[in-house]
Amino acid sequence: MSKHWGRGALSTALISALLLAGCGSNSEKGAEPKNAEGSSETTVNASGFPLTKDPITLKMFTRIAPANGPFKDMPVFQDYEKMSNVHVEFTEAPTDGFQEKKNLLFASNELPDAFYRSGITQLEATRYGTGGQLIPLEDLIDKYAPNLKGLMEKYPEIRSGITTPEGHIYAIPGIVTLDAARTDKKWINQAWLKKLNLDVPETTDELYDVLVAFRDKDPNGNGKKDELPMTARPPVPGQGLPIVNMMSGSFGLDQQLGYNINLVNDKVEIWMGNDRNKEMLQYLNKLYTEKLLDPDMFSQKEADYLAKQSSGNTGLFFDQTNNVFMPIKDQYTGIAPFKGPHGDQMQSQGAPVARDFGAFAITSANKNPEVTMRWIDYFYSDEGSTMLRFGREGENYEMKDGIPYYTEAFLATGNQAKITPYAGGGAPHLISDKVASFINPPQVQEAQDKLTPFMPKVRYASPMFDEKTAQEVNVLRNDIDKYYEEQSAKFIAGALSFDKWDEFQSTLKKMKIDKLQDLYQQAYDKMAK
Structure with a gap:
């Protein structure tokens, strides 16, 4: 699509x-x-x-x-x-x-x-x-x-x-x-790379250096410091932060079962509180603090994001296809996921x-x-x-x-x-x-x-739960997802210090993230039979 x-x-x-x-069926509940x-x-x-x-x-x-x-x-x-x-x-x-x-x-x-x-x-x-x-x-x-x-x-x-x-x-x-219809591509401004004599970045460190050059070296040639090095879609409540979805694979964080989940030897691991996630958020905070990442990323509308694609004045963005920037399509090229600090290079984002x-x-x-x-x-x-x-x-x-x-x-x-x-x-x-x-x-x-x-060999969709379990999952996720998205945005934007990371982890525990992980594990075990 x-x-x-x-x-x-x-x-x-x-x-x-x-x-x-409160919206029920006139039919008898639980009937075969x-x-x-x-x-x-x-x-x-x-x-x-x-x-x-x-x-x-x-x-x-x-x-x-x-x-x-x-x-x-x-x-x-x-x-x-x-x-x-x-x-x-x-x-x-x-x-x-x-x-x-x-x-x-x-x-x-x-x-x-x-x-x-x-x-x-x-x-x-x-x-x-x-x-x-x-x-x-x-x-x-x-x-x-x-x-x-x-x-x-x-x-x-x-x-x-x-x-x-x-x-x-x-x-x-x-x-x-x-x-190609299930992923967002990583589109980089190859005209700017050529102008500045830069290679396509292959690692997260090289990406940082390229974004700095986009910010400081006037690749659009107008003598002004008005280039936007990198942007991403605005958040949709309950669907995660797009910038996290786009970058998580570089830190070994997958998105299986329609959630922030790694599958390791058939074990479900919800990674929102782990140290790899902290590393990713610290990296994104560095980009944001140094104005390499769109300062309006969390507040812009979808229309704003699309306009930035077609402006030709953006260095890197993410999208499924090229139809928004078609008039300037030759200015951009798709690139591979960035290799992260631990050697991870994964296309974690993508639909089943x-x-x-x-x-x-x-x-x-x-x-x-x-x-x-x-x-x-x-x-x-x-x-x-x-x-x-x-x-x-x-x-x-x-x-x-x-x-x-x-x-x-x-x-x-x-x-x-x-x-x-x-x-x-x-x-x-x-x-x-x-x-x-x-x-x-x-x-x-x-x-x-x-x-x-x-890309993973199999991208598992969100599992089917029975109605009672689905309600339990939804109650848990309603609180956990809202908290994770709000706190992650604050970590990235610098409104919350990483000195609070232990408190962040503790709160996720209190919200029963381990119980949520167990429910996904049970569902995956049934799916994998």
Whole structure:
């Protein structure tokens, strides 16, 4: 997903727990979920198109992003209806207020047939699955979703990341097999390096020296000390500090299981209180104190950050793709992670293959779950994903060497985001190297190639907890995450002395970080079986 087409699609169980307080299901809690297999009102064709002999209508609730046009006008849904014999009536809810509208549907039990691009969180999946409002999908996937099943077999971490401790799958994710769509690249101003006759920095010490040169040696040539050596995204509460996420790998700190976790010989280690983290924060404090790191990093808006990318007056920043700074793309190049003081060189930041949890779910109101599963499975093929992302061949895109590219005429209209639910993020489909020409042009893939040797073999997604454990994890994380993010920002900005580190560690202990670690360990043990 291009982050500039929408960052609001990724929900967390942490946020969900707060939004869902008091929002229950009309179904009996704890009941064994019914499997809707066999309840179909129409006969589903086992393979090929159409999916059914007789036309049917499915009602789906979806989030519509500001960039999107109406779903009914998107060529993917118009053309797919003709292919499949399935008409979809979308109820579109804007991103603002979307969570509340979704909560209300569950609370009132006025359910659509399916939730499409609705950001079903792990807590919601477990709560409404065990409550009977979302149906289990594992058998339907096995029989009616060969594309999705094949991906789950090729990438076992997909199944482990979407399966409850009881063995049920209540929601399916967006799947990203393209590494370049799951990482933020490290973009450095190569024009400034050339101007100052500097090599690409390979270590954290060399990075410091380069940033000092960017600050002091007037690489933009205007005679003013107005260059911004390095910047990063503003923080999003509950999602960590972006600058920490970007630099942690240089200090041996990974981000497994969707959290600040190292996996060492199958042992979960939450590293927020350890000495490597202290070293990283001290390094970032040095950069910040010496005005090598953006002084507005913690307070700026996303729009400010994007403007700094496109200004050409920034030395180093982080982003998935190059579409914001495309007019000056030749000024920048992607580089490898920096080797840290202990020799660590890791691309710790990055999403799992199952990137967008809860992209699609089928409800107990659905009379045709088999057809619905076949309907969504098409989008987990390269052919279906091409239709979803690019529209109509000839009109919106053309094929070159087996890869779809928007036509120049269509690009000139500026309507790419109007024709696809991909724009805005969170759509249930496959993002592979075959369908990513728009977000993964050669410059971006070259930048990814610098990161790939330093990525973990498996990036584990956040684990599925049972509802009771999920609530416990959320309560613990709500306090711990807020404290860690606030204190880390203070350490970096110099508002909190590192003489207080022992007190910081002690407070994390009092907040039961060891208990949180144990809960993640138990979940990982089940995932790794």
